[in-house]
Amino acid sequence: MNKIISQQSINSSSLLDFTFSNLKYSVKSSKGVKEIIKGVDGICPNSQVTAILGSSGAGKTSLLNILTKRIQNSGKQMLEGRVQVNGKEYTADQFSNFANYVMQNDILMETMTVRECLEFAACLKVKGTQQKRDDVVNEVIKLLMLEKCQNTLIGGHFVKGISGGERKRTSIGYELVCDPHAIFLDEPTSGLDSFTAYIVINRLRKFAHEKNRTVVLTIHQPSSDIWQMLDRIMLMVNGRFIYQGPGNTEISNYFNNLGFVCPNLCNPADYYMSIMHQENEQNIRNAPIYFQSYDSMILKKVEYEIENSNKHQVQLNVSYTSIFLQFYYIVKRTVQIQLRSPILFKAKLGQVLSLSVFLGLIYLQLPDGKNDPHNINDVRNKNGFLFFLASGAFMEAMNPCALTIPLERQVFLREENSKLYKIIPYFFGKLFVDLVSDFIIPIIFSSIGIFKIFNSILINSYKINSLLDGWVERKFRSIFILYFGFNYATVQWNCCWIF
Ligand SMILES: Nc1ncnc2c1ncn2[C@@H]1O[C@H](COP(=O)(O)OP(=O)(O)O)[C@@H](O)[C@H]1O
Numbered sequence: 001m002n003k004i005i006s007q008q009s010i011n012s013s014s015l016l017d018f019t020f021s022n023l024k025y026s027v028k029s030s031k032g033v034k035e036i037i038k039g040v041d042g043i044c045p046n047s048q049v050t051a052i053l054g055s056s057g058a059g060k061t062s063l064l065n066i067l068t069k070r071i072q073n074s075g076k077q078m079l080e081g082r083v084q085v086n087g088k089e090y091t092a093d094q095f096s097n098f099a100n101y102v103m104q105n106d107i108l109m110e111t112m113t114v115r116e117c118l119e120f121a122a123c124l125k126v127k128g129t130q131q132k133r134d135d136v137v138n139e140v141i142k143l144l145m146l147e148k149c150q151n152t153l154i155g156g157h158f159v160k161g162i163s164g165g166e167r168k169r170t171s172i173g174y175e176l177v178c179d180p181h182a183i184f185l186d187e188p189t190s191g192l193d194s195f196t197a198y199i200v201i202n203r204l205r206k207f208a209h210e211k212n213r214t215v216v217l218t219i220h221q222p223s224s225d226i227w228q229m230l231d232r233i234m235l236m237v238n239g240r241f242i243y244q245g246p247g248n249t250e251i252s253n254y255f256n257n258l259g260f261v262c263p264n265l266c267n268p269a270d271y272y273m274s275i276m277h278q279e280n281e282q283n284i285r286n287a288p289i290y291f292q293s294y295d296s297m298i299l300k301k302v303e304y305e306i307e308n309s310n311k312h313q314v315q316l317n318v319s320y321t322s323i324f325l326q327f328y329y330i331v332k333r334t335v336q337i338q339l340r341s342p343i344l345f346k347a348k349l350g351q352v353l354s355l356s357v358f359l360g361l362i363y364l365q366l367p368d369g370k371n372d373p374h375n376i377n378d379v380r381n382k383n384g385f386l387f388f389l390a391s392g393a394f395m396e397a398m399n400p401c402a403l404t405i406p407l408e409r410q411v412f413l414r415e416e417n418s419k420l421y422k423i424i425p426y427f428f429g430k431l432f433v434d435l436v437s438d439f440i441i442p443i444i445f446s447s448i449g450i451f452k453i454f455n456s457i458l459i460n461s462y463k464i465n466s467l468l469d470g471w472v473e474r475k476f477r478s479i480f481i482l483y484f485g486f487n488y489a490t491v492q493w494n495c496c497w498i499f
Pocket residue numbers: 027029034036054055056057058059060061062063
């Protein structure tokens with residue numbers, strides 16, 4: 001009853017029906033062309049949970065990647081057919097305006113707490129007052145039962161953090177905070193215990209039914225409790241469907257009529273998985289029956305549903321906060337991450353100290369040039385020293401960047417895809433924090449005792465380089481060389497991985 005009332009009052013343009021017709025996907029490899037999706041039609045209706053089931057390698061993730069526009073036509077990937085939302089084709093960019101995708105692996109910042117993660121997304125995505133943002137975050141925490149771990153770090157390789165199930169729920173919460181009109185999830189229950197898996201699907205169902213959102217997920221081993229919560233089921237075998245339609249009684253009636261009766265006390269999901277598995281000879285022999293029955297008994301119905309799907313123009317949900325706020329929140333988060341990862345700063349400091357000792361010892365015997373400033377050997381040695389200093393500084397700045405890039409790149413791609421922020425504020429926000437921290441290291445470097453050795457060399461080196469002569473204070477120049485080396489490296493490395 002509730003559902004009917006809310007359905008009437010909701011704007012039809014925010015009800016999304018995803019449809020696909022004659023969808024084919026194949027990839028070229030050295031062994032030839034492999035057909036992964038073999039001409040399928042389907043509909044994922046609004047206000048329902050649609051589950052794509054199939055054994056491993058059936059093509060579930062590929063289908064989801066096509067619907068979420070992660071797969072495009074290219075030299076090695078051939079994609080044919082129509083993928084539409086409310087009767088209109090869409091691009092990857094448009095997709096992220098109305099829908100979100102939770103991939104199988106959870107990509108989160110490991111040094112943030114669950115609440116901080118959700119607050120970051122809320123700050124960038126929820127319009128209105130701070131109170132409203134807090135309410136949204138609290139609502140999501142409550143919905144996904146994250147209260148107990150809300151102030152625990154996500155954790156990862158170096159930091160102990162929340163459990164796998166909590167991590168998965170945080171990933172889902174991260175997208176739910178943005179309140180998308182549709183959410184796609186690849187294996188949201190894999191690796192979870194049965195109760196946590198139940199909670200995840202139950203909450204997604206609530207999200208679909210109460211907010212009239214479209215939920216599409218892949219799943220390969222649902223428990224019987226979960227099975228009963230799936231509104232629409234797509235069974236996939238070798239890139240083709242063998243069933244598509246409502247779950248529960250409708251699916252069991254269909255397979256009963258075909259002669260595949262689920263035994264009493266057996267989880268229907270397990271039973272259908274067992275008859276789909278293509279490792280089994282009997283199943284391989286049965287496959288033509290599945291496909292022929294699907295074509296003759298279900299396909300027409302699906303085509304009719306596609307024809308009668310919601311055709312209202314999609315209401316785009318593009319809402320960026322201002323560029324300055326994006327910059328501010330990125331700076332705030334980057335500072336927080338750096339403060340919580342002192343290991344990076346320690347590594348930088350350790351490297352600088354060891355390098356300075358190493359260089360100091362090599363050039364310890366250099367004459368100060370007072371007696372013979374034009375001695376060509378001294379001039380060469382001093383040039384060599386300056387070169388080492390600048391290139392060493394470059395390497396110092398590069399190492400921490402190279403360490404953090406693999407994790408942060410994934411987080412950045414995910415967040416940029418969810419339209420949390422644009423590239424430019426992210427780039428300058430991160431660069432700003434990196435440059436400040438890279439200012440500290442040369443200061444420390446220049447103020448330590450060892451620097452006295454270098455200093456005498458640098459003070460005199462101006463005499464051998466007329467280009468620099470006069471325009472930089474002597475002492476300042478030594479710091480400048482270090483600072484420039486660090487910052488040049490930081491800018492360059494940030495540029496490299498972002499663009
Ligand atoms: N880009 C690709 N290149 C080659 N083979 C691929 C590619 N993507 C998927 N496949 C193959 O297609 C099949 C289906 O993959 P996938 O959609 O990931 O299956 P599922 O998610 O159902 O386990 C698998 O055999 C997989 O190895």
